Amino acid sequence: MEQTQWKRSSKMWMVLASLMMSFFSGIESLSVTVNDVECVYEYVLYEGDTISGNFVVVDHDIFWGSDHPGIDFTVTSPAGNTVQNIKGTSGDKFQFKAPTHGMYKFCFHNPHSTPETVSFYIHVGHIPSEHDLAKDEHLDPINVKIAELREALESVTAEQKYLKARDARHRHTNESTRKRVIFYTVGEYLLLAGVSALQVIYIRRLFSKSVAYNRV
């Protein structure tokens, strides 16, 4: 009687444990508009978890490409130390091991007045270690392998999200180039025609009867 009860409860705990593992997604992929400083917080459950991610600046209509050097990215640990600091970039990838568990702060700083849209992706990955295996007898070594597989697939997904964000940025630049080509060339033609018409009118006026043309 006691044994069957234990078996039932252990099965329930296994189901619960697997359900709990499914909640360790920790994947966030969003875009946010940065005016000055925008901070995003993410909770890291275990010390030693790998935090990986990337961010790309989808530029707003910047006139000259050299005008905007990029944005700064800072990661602060719950203890207040700066874990990662990337300056003046238009997009980058990052990965580090969390020194402690707690609430991590990911901040984007825009040094210029023009607002920028930043598309970011943060993933907190946890792989059960030997210590966790020893502590919890319901964790099989196969769960470790499955967690490793899951992390590998997440890294591929992260790379794809980075590529998608970069593609959006390039598409934005391409559209801007196309519009500029059409607008500026048509404007150039009209201006050229207008200037030459003005030239002709001016020369005609120089030779008109109202002005004493003997002076010319």
Added chain:
Amino acid sequence: MGKMMLCTLGISLCLFSIIPSAFGIWLTLPSSGTKCVSEEIQTNVVVLTDYIVIPDGSSLQPSIGVKVTSPYGNNLYYKENTTHGNFAFTTQETGNYLACFWIDPHYQGAKEVSVSLDWKTGIAAKDWESVARKEKIEGVELELRKLEGAVEAIHENLLYLKGREAEMRAVSERTNARVAWFSIMSLGICIGVSGLQLWHLKRFFQKKKLI
């Protein structure tokens, strides 16, 4: 023994219902104005969102307003004076989906409010519990099924990226051809306009009997 098990089961189930909404990114809402987050999503993708205002310890729980709009401007979700909630929708259009949060005017003060937002799209929003119940799988098999879903999502994403890259290459090549054509046409127009000028002025001076 059985009662204790039920008790712990009840408590853990309660915890599991709160933890998913606490797992997400935290945003700080400014005391005035709205904070918006967006994502570019394709059509026919399931979006699942949970949001909850993080209690800051004081008894006064500030309430927020939430608004979600589709890329064509349709209002997908609107709620005011709320502290937590969830919503789900399937995207009908490809584009930028915007979710905006603001603090309710009654509570607008000097303090900033933290909101925990759990925004899941596509494969992350799939309800694995119902799949497990329907097909009666659990444990390792369920985990492997999830991995298979993730691989399929990766494959789909790759095809999408390939399609986008092909489109962009077409636009780039068209722009390249246009630059060449417009520059040659500009030279042609320049020569044409100056020819017209010369002809017109020659006629004018001949009329004026100056040449």
